[in-house]
Amino acid sequence: xxxLPEVETVRRTLAPHVIGRTFTKADVKHVPMVRPHTPSExxxxxxxxxxxxxxxxxxxxxxxxxTLALIVHLRMEGKFFLGDKNAPVRSHEHVRYHFNDxxxxxxxxxxxxxTHTLKPLATHRETPPxxxxxxxxxxxxxxxxxxxxxxxxxxxxxxxxxxxxxxLGLGNIYVxxxxxxxxxxxxxxxxxxxxxxxxRLIECATSVIAHAVALGGSSIRxxxxxxxxxxxxxxxxxxxxxxGEPCLVCGETIKKIRVxxxxxxxxxxxxxx
Ligand SMILES: [Zn+2]
Numbered sequence: 237x238x239x240l241p242e243v244e245t246v247r248r249t250l251a252p253h254v255i256g257r258t259f260t261k262a263d264v265k266h267v268p269m270v271r272p273h274t275p276s277e278x279x280x281x282x283x284x285x286x287x288x289x290x291x292x293x294x295x296x297x298x299x300x301x302x303t304l305a306l307i308v309h310l311r312m313e314g315k316f317f318l319g320d321k322n323a324p325v326r327s328h329e330h331v332r333y334h335f336n337d338x339x340x341x342x343x344x345x346x347x348x349x350x351t352h353t354l355k356p357l358a359t360h361r362e363t364p365p366x367x368x369x370x371x372x373x374x375x376x377x378x379x380x381x382x383x384x385x386x387x388x389x390x391x392x393x394x395x396x397x398x399x400x401x402x403x404l405g406l407g408n409i410y411v412x413x414x415x416x417x418x419x420x421x422x423x424x425x426x427x428x429x430x431x432x433x434x435x436r437l438i439e440c441a442t443s444v445i446a447h448a449v450a451l452g453g454s455s456i457r458x459x460x461x462x463x464x465x466x467x468x469x470x471x472x473x474x475x476x477x478x479x480g481e482p483c484l485v486c487g488e489t490i491k492k493i494r495v496x497x498x499x500x501x502x503x504x505x506x507x508x509x
Contacts, residue, residue, distance in 0.1 A: 238295065238310050238314070239295065239405065239406070239407035239408075239409060239410055239448075240292075240294060240295055240372070240373075240404070240405030240406070240407075240410070240445060240448075240449075241410075241445060241448035241449045241451075241452070242452075243292055243294075243295045243296075243297060243310065243405075244292055244449050245449075245452045246297065246310070246316065247290050247291075247292045247297055250290060250297075250316060250341075251289075251290045253318055254287045254290065254299075254318075254341060255287050255288065255289060255290065256286065256287065257286065257287055257335045257336075257337060257339070258284065258285065258286040258287075258335060258336045258337075259282040259283060259284070259285050259286075259287075259301075259333055259334065259335060259336075260282075260283055260284075260334045260335065260336050261279045261280075261282065261283055261334050262275075262278055262279045262282050262331055262332065262333045262334065263275075263279070263331070263332045263334070264278055264279065264330070264331050265329065265330050265331070265332075266330035266331070266345075266348050268348075269330055269331060269343075269345075269348065269350060269351060269352055270331070270351075270352050270353070271351075273353075273354060278352070278354065281304060281354055282301075282304075282306070282333070282354070284302075285301035285302050285303070285304055286301060286302055287299050287300070287301060288300050288301065288302070293361075293366055293369060293372075293404070294369050294372065294400060294404035294405040295309060295310070295400075295405055295407075296308070296309050296365065296366065296369075297309075297310070298360070298366075300357060301357065302357070303356065303357050303358075304354050304355065304356065304357055305354070305355045305356070305357050305360035306352065306353075306354055307351075307352075307353045307354075307355060307360065307365070307366065308343075308350065308351070308352050308353075309350060309351045309365075310345075310350050311345070311347065311349035311350045311351070312346075312347045312349050313328075313345055313346040313347045313349070313350075314343065314344070314345040314349075314350035315343075315344045315345070316341060316342065316343055316344075317341075317342045317344060318339065318340070318341060318342070319332075319339065319340040319341070319342050320338065320339055320340070321338040321339070321340075323340060323342065326342060326344050328344045328345055328346045328348075329342055329343070329344050330343055330344070330345055330348060330350070331343040331352055353365075368400075368401055369400055369401065369404045370386075370399070370400060370401045370402045370403050370404045371403060371404060372403070372404045372405055372445075373403065373404075373405065373406070373438075373441040373442045373444075373445040373446075374442050374445065374446060378403065378438060378441075378442075379438065380431055380434050380435050380438065383402070383403075383434050383437065383438060384429075384431065384434055386402045387402075387426040387427055387429060387434065388426075388427050389426055389427060390425050390426070390427060391425070391426055391496075392422060392423050392424065392425065392426065392495050392496055393415065393420055393422060393423075393424045393425070393426050393429065393437075394411055394415065394422035394423070394495040394496045394498070394500055395426075395495070395496035396426040397411040397414065397415070397437075397441075398411055398496060398498070403441060405445065406441065406445070408476075408498045408499070408500075409473070409476045410441075410444055410445065410448065412475050412476040412500060412501050412502065413444050413473060413474055413475065413476055414437065414440045414441045414444050415437075415502065415507060416474050416475045416501075416502065416503065416506065416507060417436075417440035417443070417444055417474070418433065418436040418437045418439075418440040419436070419506055419507055419508070420433055420436075420437065420507055421502055421504075421507040421508060421509045422493075422495045422500045422502055422507070423493070423495055423509065424509065447472070451472065475490055475501040475502055475503060476501050477501065478490045478501055479491065479492035479501060483503040483505065483506060485503070485506050486503065486505045486506055488503050488504060488505040488506070490502070490503055491503070491504055
């Protein structure tokens with residue numbers, strides 16, 4: 237599943253190919269993907285709109301158009317491909333955006349969970365889904381006081397870190413890596429963390445994500461980003477997917493358990509309960 241670093245790689249990869257191009261229409265083959273719009277409303281609204289920039293907030297890609305924001309979430313398996321006029325229909329193609337130069341931007345999604353939403357450009361950050369999102373690692377507002385105010389519940393730190401309304405953009409892979417870096421066991425109850433641990437957690441979230449972005453994200457499982465670029469971060473995972481292998485710090489065997497419904501990897505010596 238693409239996480240923040242992978243979505244950032246998709247953004248950086250797509251930007252030079254689509255900025256400055258103008259949509260004429262969109263063919264929507266999977267109707268629920270563009271809800272609450274109907275396919276014809278969606279297509280008509282896009283006509284004549286130029287892509288001025290592509291931003292990202294957490295795992296959302298935001299195509300800023302003349303008067304609209306096209307907000308795309310790739311969910312599990314979403315991918316973009318660029319096509320020319322005669323690009324053959326892909327087997328999992330669900331939306332094809334047409335440009336006035338004859339080219340196209342094709343959205344392919346094996347699982348069909350991706351979402352494509354249009355919002356007025358001026359207010360798109362003030363309404364859901366973007367208005368409900370927490371702070372990104374690296375945001376100066378994400379400090380110890382902020383995080384402690386959000387970690388008041390008895391749920392596990394793993395579950396709290398997966399919650400996009402607290403910290404934005406950490407998925408299953410990076411939460412495991414961040415907990416390992418911060419020496420916190422993923423099953424620890426969120427409200428029991430000390431100020432020092434919370435400080436370490438913020439530093440680790442920032443450094444793990446920055447490092448992953450620099451390497452282009454992970455490409456675990458079936459995810460590959462648009463245009464054939466794949467990330468190298470998968471070579472640098474310290475705990476995630478390393479069950480039974482020795483901890484890179486202490487040599488203890490990495491354990492796999494289920495926390496918050498997700499496969500979770502940790503070192504029981506480095507990450508004390
Ligand atoms: Zn260890």
